[in-house]
Amino acid sequence: MNTQNGTPVPTVWPTLLADDAHALIDFLVETVGFVRTAVYADGDLVVHAQLDWPEGGGIMLGSHRPDGSAIAQPPGTCGSYVVTDRVDEVYERVCRAGVHIVRELAEQPYGNREFSMADPEGNLWSFGHYRGEPTAAA
Numbered sequence: 001m002n003t004q005n006g007t008p009v010p011t012v013w014p015t016l017l018a019d020d021a022h023a024l025i026d027f028l029v030e031t032v033g034f035v036r037t038a039v040y041a042d043g044d045l046v047v048h049a050q051l052d053w054p055e056g057g058g059i060m061l062g063s064h065r066p067d068g069s070a071i072a073q074p075p076g077t078c079g080s081y082v083v084t085d086r087v088d089e090v091y092e093r094v095c096r097a098g099v100h101i102v103r104e105l106a107e108q109p110y111g112n113r114e115f116s117m118a119d120p121e122g123n124l125w126s127f128g129h130y131r132g133e134p135t136a137a138a
Contacts, residue, residue, distance in 0.1 A: 013057070016078035017064040018121045021046035024061065027120055031097045033090060034058070055084055076122030083131050090127050091115050 018024040022044070028034040034051040037058065041047060045063045052058035064075045084090055091105045094117055102124060103116040114128030 013060050014078060014080040015060045016080075016121075016123055017062055017073065017075050018046075019064055019075045020121075021049065021061060021063040024119060024121055025049055025051065028059075031094060031099065032119075032125070033093065053082055053084075055086075057083070079124040079126075081126045081128070083129065084127055085129055087113050087115070087127050087129055 022041070025036060025039060025046070028051055029036045034053060036049075037052045038048070038050040039046060040049070045065075047062055049061050050058060051061070059080065087105070095101065100118045101115060102118055103114075103126075105113070105115040107113050108128075110130075112128040112130035114126055114130070116124055116126040118124055
């Protein structure tokens with residue numbers, strides 16, 4: 001297992017589909033702060049996109065195909081947690097942009113400072129500084 005200081009390096013990538021994948025990509029890059037790493041499109045259809053989080057990890061997404069040619073969940077059904085040391089900065093940026101905040105920024109009893117928001121497709125995103133528990137040495 002790859003670790004940094006005993007904390008697992010991200011190897012699980014949330015995936016989601018969108019009715020308007022191009023607009024969701026723009027929102028996640030321009031408003032939230034993801035980095036557009038790869039976008040493979042066929043006209044209005046996004047076949048595959050990879051957006052990286054500057055502090056590690058990322059997501060993969062594409063266009064929802066109503067004909068059922070892709071096996072995945074419907075748009076708006078994904079929930080993701082993003083680790084950031086800049087939780088206050090991200091919160092302020094998305095609030096200035098008028099993003100729907102589902103849970104306000106707050107200190108949690110388990111030691112995390114976090115907030116949750118919804119993207120334009122209805123997916124839920126939580127941001128906090130909690131990186132997970134260290135793994136036991138193998």
